[in-house]
Amino acid sequence: MTTTTADYTWPSELAELRDVVAAFRERHAGEAAVRTLAETTTPLDSRTWQIMAEQLGLAGLTVPEELGGAGAGYEFLAVAMEELGKSLLPSPLLATTALAIGTLMRAGDASARERLVPALAAGQITGTLGYTGADGHWDPARKPQVRATRNGDGWRLDGTVHHVLDGASADLVLVVADTDEGSSVFAAEGPLPGLVRSPMATLDGTRSQARLDFHDVPATAVGVLGAAAPTVEAVLTRAAVLLAAEQVGGAQYCLDTAVTYAGTRTQFGRAIGSYQAIKHKCVDMYLEIESARAAVYYAASCLTVNSADAEPAASIAKTLASAAFDRASADSIQIHGGIGFTWEHPAHLYFRRAISTRALFGDPRRHHEVVAASLLDRTTRSDASTSPPESRRVQ
Amino acid sequence: MKVDDERVLSDDGLENRALSFLADRRRRSRTQGALVWGEGDDGAVAIWDDPDPDVERAELDVARTYRRARFDAGLGWLDGPVEHGGAGLSAASQRRFAALEAQFDTPSQAFFKLDRVLTPILLRYADPEIARQHVRGLFRGDVIGCELFSEPGAGSDLASLTTKAVLDGDTWIVDGQKVWTSDAHYADIGLALCRTESQVSGRKGLTAFLVDMRQPGVEVRPLRQITGGSSFNEVFLTGVRVPDSHRIGARGQGWEVAQETLKIERTAIGVGMGRGGAGVANGERLVALVRSLGLENDPIVRQRLAEVVMAFRAAKHLQHVTSARRRAGDNPTASPLLAKLTLSNNLRLASRFVTDLLGPRLAADTGEWGTFAWNQFVLGEPGMHIMAGTDEVVHNMIGEQVLGLPREPRPQS
Ligand SMILES: Cc1cc2nc3c(=O)[nH]c(=O)nc-3n(C[C@H](O)[C@H](O)[C@H](O)COP(=O)(O)OP(=O)(O)OC[C@H]3O[C@@H](n4cnc5c(N)ncnc54)[C@H](O)[C@@H]3O)c2cc1C
Numbered sequence: 001m002t003t004t005t006a007d008y009t010w011p012s013e014l015a016e017l018r019d020v021v022a023a024f025r026e027r028h029a030g031e032a033a034v035r036t037l038a039e040t041t042t043p044l045d046s047r048t049w050q051i052m053a054e055q056l057g058l059a060g061l062t063v064p065e066e067l068g069g070a071g072a073g074y075e076f077l078a079v080a081m082e083e084l085g086k087s088l089l090p091s092p093l094l095a096t097t098a099l100a101i102g103t104l105m106r107a108g109d110a111s112a113r114e115r116l117v118p119a120l121a122a123g124q125i126t127g128t129l130g131y132t133g134a135d136g137h138w139d140p141a142r143k144p145q146v147r148a149t150r151n152g153d154g155w156r157l158d159g160t161v162h163h164v165l166d167g168a169s170a171d172l173v174l175v176v177a178d179t180d181e182g183s184s185v186f187a188a189e190g191p192l193p194g195l196v197r198s199p200m201a202t203l204d205g206t207r208s209q210a211r212l213d214f215h216d217v218p219a220t221a222v223g224v225l226g227a228a229a230p231t232v233e234a235v236l237t238r239a240a241v242l243l244a245a246e247q248v249g250g251a252q253y254c255l256d257t258a259v260t261y262a263g264t265r266t267q268f269g270r271a272i273g274s275y276q277a278i279k280h281k282c283v284d285m286y287l288e289i290e291s292a293r294a295a296v297y298y299a300a301s302c303l304t305v306n307s308a309d310a311e312p313a314a315s316i317a318k319t320l321a322s323a324a325f326d327r328a329s330a331d332s333i334q335i336h337g338g339i340g341f342t343w344e345h346p347a348h349l350y351f352r353r354a355i356s357t358r359a360l361f362g363d364p365r366r367h368h369e370v371v372a373a374s375l376l377d378r379t380t381r382s383d384a385s386t387s388p389p390e391s392r393r394v395q
Numbered sequence: 396m397k398v399d400d401e402r403v404l405s406d407d408g409l410e411n412r413a414l415s416f417l418a419d420r421r422r423r424s425r426t427q428g429a430l431v432w433g434e435g436d437d438g439a440v441a442i443w444d445d446p447d448p449d450v451e452r453a454e455l456d457v458a459r460t461y462r463r464a465r466f467d468a469g470l471g472w473l474d475g476p477v478e479h480g481g482a483g484l485s486a487a488s489q490r491r492f493a494a495l496e497a498q499f500d501t502p503s504q505a506f507f508k509l510d511r512v513l514t515p516i517l518l519r520y521a522d523p524e525i526a527r528q529h530v531r532g533l534f535r536g537d538v539i540g541c542e543l544f545s546e547p548g549a550g551s552d553l554a555s556l557t558t559k560a561v562l563d564g565d566t567w568i569v570d571g572q573k574v575w576t577s578d579a580h581y582a583d584i585g586l587a588l589c590r591t592e593s594q595v596s597g598r599k600g601l602t603a604f605l606v607d608m609r610q611p612g613v614e615v616r617p618l619r620q621i622t623g624g625s626s627f628n629e630v631f632l633t634g635v636r637v638p639d640s641h642r643i644g645a646r647g648q649g650w651e652v653a654q655e656t657l658k659i660e661r662t663a664i665g666v667g668m669g670r671g672g673a674g675v676a677n678g679e680r681l682v683a684l685v686r687s688l689g690l691e692n693d694p695i696v697r698q699r700l701a702e703v704v705m706a707f708r709a710a711k712h713l714q715h716v717t718s719a720r721r722r723a724g725d726n727p728t729a730s731p732l733l734a735k736l737t738l739s740n741n742l743r744l745a746s747r748f749v750t751d752l753l754g755p756r757l758a759a760d761t762g763e764w765g766t767f768a769w770n771q772f773v774l775g776e777p778g779m780h781i782m783a784g785t786d787e788v789v790h791n792m793i794g795e796q797v798l799g800l801p802r803e804p805r806p807q808s
Contacts, residue, residue: 010716010723259798271801276787279794286798287736290729291709294716316705365698371705372697375682 014079021083024056029087031346037090038205038349043169044091052093053123056080059096060121063105068118073304074238078245078296085249088206088349092126094246095165098239100127103174106234107185107223116172116187127172130161130212131232138362140232146214148177148186148221155186155221157214165360167210168197174222175214182226186219194218204356206349237314240361241299244314244321247357248293251321251328254350255285258332265337272335281331288324295320312374315367322358329354409473409488413495416468420461421499432683437768440675442742442775444505445624448580448617455581458502462536472534479518480531506581507533509540512660513586517605520644520652525605529584542660543573543587543606543630544653550575551788553588554598554650558632560589562639567591567604569612569635577782579615579628582608587632588653591646601649605641612636622774658731660783665734666714675745675772676711678704684765688752696752703741703748710737729797736789739779746776 028048037044053059061077063069070076077097084093101120104113119125132138133145146159157177167173173188173195188195196213223231259282262273272278299313307313329351333340340347358364446454465471466480474489475481510533517526532538549556558571569589579585585606592600606613612635617625644652675681681700690696717730749769750757760767780786794800
């Protein structure tokens with residue numbers, strides 16, 4: 001069992017980045033903007049995305065400098081995600097960084113990396129990764145839903161993936177497909193006749209998912225054929241931590257609004273926050289959020305230094321953040337009373353986000369199992385200990 | 396973030412000195428700190444120490460002898476200030492030494508658990524000469540401390556306490572009764588909170604004193620607790636004489652002194668759980684228990700084990716991350732309160748898990764190692780929700796002091 005005697009430092013640059021992203025959020029990600037985007041399911045306008053990617057440099061935060069990024073540790077991207085999570089702005093950031101860049105950085109294909117990562121890091125193109133079937137589960141050991149066949153020098157893809165984040169709008173679609181050598185990663189770029197993108201109706205309108213049907217779609221192989229499973233696993237680990245950071249931000253927003261409301265709303269002659277039933281609810285929310293946040297930053301630092309503990313740490317972070325957001329979004333509705341149950345009030349938007357992200361990138365049951373396996377099944381993971389860190393931290 | 400501090404001790408040769416000290420006096424434990432199922436003391440899971448008094452006396456002597464030798468070898472307080480007998484090193488050195496020490500069979504130091512709680516209080520509030528004497532003693536094993544705060548009529552509402560201290564020349568005469576006092580039956584000193592201003596009610600009329608527990612007028616009566624043993628006591632104070640030089644803080648500053656003490660104690664409880672919960676908090680013992688029962692492939696057991704261990708890990712990360720943020724200038728009030736709450740939540744989770752795992756083996760002793768012994772954990776766990784501020788009171792404090800929620804209505808006085 002891994003025990004840590006971590007001597008944490010909390011770099012002041014983390015706080016600076018948080019302030020910058022908070023300022024962006026206040027300016028560009030207000031509730032009205034979010035509702036408009038959510039109700040029309042249009043992607044984020046390109047100008048706002050350019051601000052996020054170019055001016056704030058968020059898409060390339062963990063990308064090494066030689067590929068056009070900032071070469072920062074995962075803690076930095078986590079801080080940005082956490083801050084953005086307080087608003088529900090639909091943006092290509094999660095899919096582009098965690099899925100597209102994450103896959104390209106882990107797939108061990110230098111030429112694909114050099115060709116595609118700089119444009120993603122700069123926000124010139126957005127990206128995603130398709131993997132799951134209709135059930136939405138990411139199981140890296142499972143046979144993919146798409147089949148790839150050789151076609152001269154290239155490949156052709158046939159099949160369907162579901163629940164693809166930003167699948168309707170992403171410029172670069174990475175997909176895991178089955179080959180004679182086993183599951184492999186492929187990139188589909190440019191205009192793609194034969195690819196039918198159907199937006200799925202979503203419980204959380206601020207996070208779009210699509211079904212992608214591939215009919216003889218041309219694609220290029222990324223990395224070694226048959227090597228997709230460890231790549232997908234590593235990507236999932238990273239995506240789980242970043243999503244957990246976002247969940248912590250969402251939960252924090254719910255707590256903040258609940259506390260404010262409990263301090264002002266009076267019933268029976270007292271502020272409702274002076275009743276212990278309400279006060280203690282807020283404190284329990286707070287405790288869960290602080291615990292989840294700590295787990296996120298620990299997991300992020302494990303990713304930065306490529307620690308062998310990264311995988312269980314990511315699972316812990318994702319589980320705790322899901323639980324914290326779950327509780328905070330539900331209790332916030334409760335504390336707001338009837339007003340919290342209206343369409344006009346933003347509480348339901350967070351409740352929706354909490355429910356949908358709980359299931360994304362592994363539900364708590366799956367992550368419990370990852371942790372249980374790390375405790376009970378003595379396996380050694382080769383990729384964690386041998387591959388070099390993919391990013392360095394900002395100094 | 397750096398994730399290791401292995402090299403902290405080696406730089407100045409301290410690691411070698413520490414190892415040779417340990418190797419000279421103590422057997423290297425066969426298990427090198429790691430748990431081997433069926434070996435060692437399976438009762439180490441007890442939350443409260445409560446052996447019979449003769450055994451305890453003997454253990455105390457052994458613990459003291461070791462502690463003195465350790466202090467005299469310069470290893471007793473690595474992160475303490477040099478002028479008080481510390482080695483002036485970092486907290487990381489201290490942790491590294493503790494890790495080395497864990498590889499040897501060393502006597503439990505649980506008798507001295509207030510060393511790190513009382514020291515900062517004495518250094519901050521006591522007469523410098525008094526502080527000098529006792530701080531050194533706390534780390535050398537010459538002095539054991541206890542907290543004389545609670546009274547039969549004043550627990551959560553500590554400010555309503557009635558134990559009186561009246562000034563007579565330059566000596567205070569203390570009369571009253573304290574209760575639930577952990578370790579008072581072997582303590583040498585007690586930090587007592589007393590009412591000194593009879594006209595002023597509540598917090599303002601309180602003052603703290605350092606009471607010599609060995610003097611006439613101090614009577615300690617052990618209380619038997621839930622677990623069957625006794626680690627806390629009633630303490631009767633009758634005409635106890637305390638020189639004014641043993642006043643801790645100014646007259647009327649007692650509330651602040653007690654609150655600071657409880658704050659440090661809560662952090663110590665939260666952080667020190669690895670030992671207080673006797674190796675429960677890293678989950679290793681629970682994993683071994685699951686294996687020994689052959690339940691490692693049971694999907695429900697796996698889920699619940701993961702849940703408990705996650706909670707332990709989260710508590711540890713919470714501690715590390717909140718203290719890093721505190722060093723970087725973030726809100727400091729919360730972390731001791733969160734530490735205490737996290738601990739009591741986690742112990743409850745672990746207790747329920749163990750109870751379900753063991754079933755009948757917890758209800759009656761089959762003689763099997765590492766099973767029935769958990770009764771001392773399960774029975775001790777409810778106390779953790781009460782000591783050093785009940786869960787309810789800690790919730791109130793976080794709600795009001797950290798989140799800024801409206802205060803509970805107070806009675807008009
Ligand atoms: C194992 C153990 C060791 C201890 N060691 C020491 C020691 O060394 N020194 C020492 O001085 N004391 C010690 N204590 C005492 C401890 O600090 C008190 O027991 C504790 O503060 C609670 O006080 P009480 O027992 O009087 O309960 P009460 O204050 O009577 O509380 C009873 C119940 O009412 C609840 N309650 C009270 N007020 C409120 C409120 N405002 N809102 C909501 N609920 C409330 C409490 O949470 C509790 O559930 C120890 C206690 C235990 C169990």
